[in-house]
Amino acid sequence: MQEFDFAIVGAGIAGVSAAYHLAPSASTIVLEREHVAAYHTTGRSAALHSETYGSAEIRAITVASGRFYRQPPPGFTDHPLLTPRGALIAGRADQETELKQAAADYARLVPSVRWLDPGETLRLQPLFKPEAVQGGAIFEPEADDMDVAAIHGGFLRGARAAGAVLRLNSEVMLLARKDGRWHIALRDGETIAATTLVNAAGAWADVVGGLAGARAVGLVPKRRTAFTFESPPGLELARLPMAIDFDESFYFKPEVGQFLASPADETPSPPCDAQPEEIDIAIAVERIEAATTLRVPRIKNKWAGLRSFVADKNLVVGYDPAVEGFFWLAGQGGYGIQTGAAAGRLASSLALGKGLPSDIVSLGVTERALAPGRFTQG
Ligand SMILES: Cc1cc2nc3c(=O)[nH]c(=O)nc-3n(C[C@H](O)[C@H](O)[C@H](O)COP(=O)(O)OP(=O)(O)OC[C@H]3O[C@@H](n4cnc5c(N)ncnc54)[C@H](O)[C@@H]3O)c2cc1C
Structure with missing residues (x-):
């Protein structure tokens, strides 16, 4: 039986970024059910890095990740991971x-954020109808587009270079704790042993x-x-910022010569290979056409993915309070890519018993805010 210090379940952004940070210190295997990594939510995002999105902890971890993405270590990538977009x-x-x-409130963490009056809002995003922006807008000039494939690929390549193993087509079916190790039974009949199991299974984390045998953290996958x-002909797409309405009922942004859009739906779903519903696309088209001068005559591509949240919409990172050797890295919600670099680093640090990295503490993040036990302990 092959033995490892860490077995990570899931090769989405959470699993590969944890592997990247763990592999230099410990033997690590990543177990992925699908025939490719990043098949589920990681391959389906809108790829925006926004430091104004999510809870205070999510925003802080996003800021810490941004430092990595803006200046990745040599060899991580051969082109920029972030490109300017604005939101x-x-x-x-x-x-x-x-x-x-x-x-x-956002400007306390990200000083370049500011409120724009309706005139300035329309100058930056002339596609809006004036009546949709009479309250002005929050402008985040440093929101960036992320190259998700390059980020995920960089973590995976770096993890492998440090000795980590990626095993595809390897669904974890059964877990048994014996003599201080997990015996991990895979669908193909093989069993692998690991001292610590890192649960980075996305929508399947519970x-x-x-x-x-761990208590559920109450994860709700939402489609x-x-x-x-x-795009209409003649539009200077590259300069347009992402546009989101304050009720978060739709968004759109330029995406290589076309627009990417969403109704910002959050429909609870069992964990599954999520597929788009025509009605949700129709709702988005109606909202976008009502708020802007855009017309959507034809849909080019469509997809859906599961964003999985716990009750407070923070990440769940840390050892299970009751099950020995079981480490959670879940609840990435709508922020898993933008928080990925720092979440993997802080997860690795906690899993190795080194506590939270000091730069992340200085951004206001506490172990307690992320702890799996926070849902059951007073
Ligand atoms: C439409 C959409 C837009 C989004 N936009 C953004 C955005 O702009 N910015 C941002 O930061 N985030 C965004 N997100 C969210 C982001 O994509 C997720 O937070 C992130 O991808 C979650 O990564 P993960 O690794 O936790 O999950 P996943 O990528 O789903 O990976 C989990 C993996 O675990 C595997 N697995 C599960 N159970 C087992 C098992 N028993 N054995 C082996 N393997 C198993 C699965 O096969 C899967 O590959 C968006 C999501 C969607 C759907």
């Missing part, structure tokens, strides 16, 4: 006070927790739909 969160007249408050459509 505008626009609202109606009755939302102006809330927009101004949110902009001031299922994998159940195999180990989100995305699609692309052609």
Whole structure:
């Protein structure tokens, strides 16, 4: 039986970034059920790096990840992981006070964030109808597009270079703890042993927790739909920021010569290979056509993925309080790529018993805010 210090379940962004950080210190294997890595949510994102999105902890971890993505170590990638995009969160007249408050709140962590009046909003995003932006907008000039394939590939390549093994077509079926090690039974009949199991199974994290006898953290996978459509001829796409409405009921952004859009749906779903529903695309088209001068005559591509949240929408990172050698790295929600680099680093540090990295602590993140036991302990 092959033996490892760490067996990571899942080769999405969470699993490969944890492997990248663990492999230099410990023998590591990544077990992935599918025939390719990043088949599920990681391969289906909108690829925006926004430091104003999510809870205070998510935003802090996103800032820490941004430092890695902007200046990755030599050899990680041969082209930029982030490219400038900018993001505008626009609202109606009755939302102006809330927009101004949110902009001031975000600016404490990201000083370049500011509120724009309706005129400035329309100058930056002329596709909006004036009535949709009467409350102005929160402008995040440093929001960036991420190259998700390059980020995921860089972590995987780096993990392998440090000795980690990736095993595809390897669904974890059963977990048994014997003599201080996990015996991990795979679908093909083989069993692998590991001292610590890292649960980076995305939408399936509570299922994998159940195999180990751990209490569920209450993860709810929620389907989100995305699609692309052609841009009207003559539009200078490259300069347009991502546009989001303050109610988060739709967004769109340029994506290599076309637009990527979403109704920002959050439909609870069992863990599965999520597929888009026509009705969700129709809702997005209606909302975008109501708020902008864009017309969507034809959908080019469409897809859906599961964004999996726990109740407080923070990450779940740390050892299970009751099950020995069982480590959680779950709850990436809608932020798994933008938090990926720092989440993998802090997970590795906690898993190796070194506590939270000090730069992440100085951004205001605590172990308690991420702890798996926070849902069951007072
Ligand atoms: C439409 C959409 C837009 C998004 N936009 C953004 C964005 O702009 N920015 C951002 O940061 N995030 C975004 N996200 C969220 C982001 O994609 C996720 O947070 C992230 O991909 C989650 O990564 P993961 O590794 O946790 O999960 P996954 O990528 O789903 O990986 C989990 C893996 O575990 C494997 N697995 C599960 N059970 C087992 C088992 N028993 N044995 C072996 N393997 C198993 C699965 O096969 C899967 O490959 C978006 C998501 C969607 C759907």
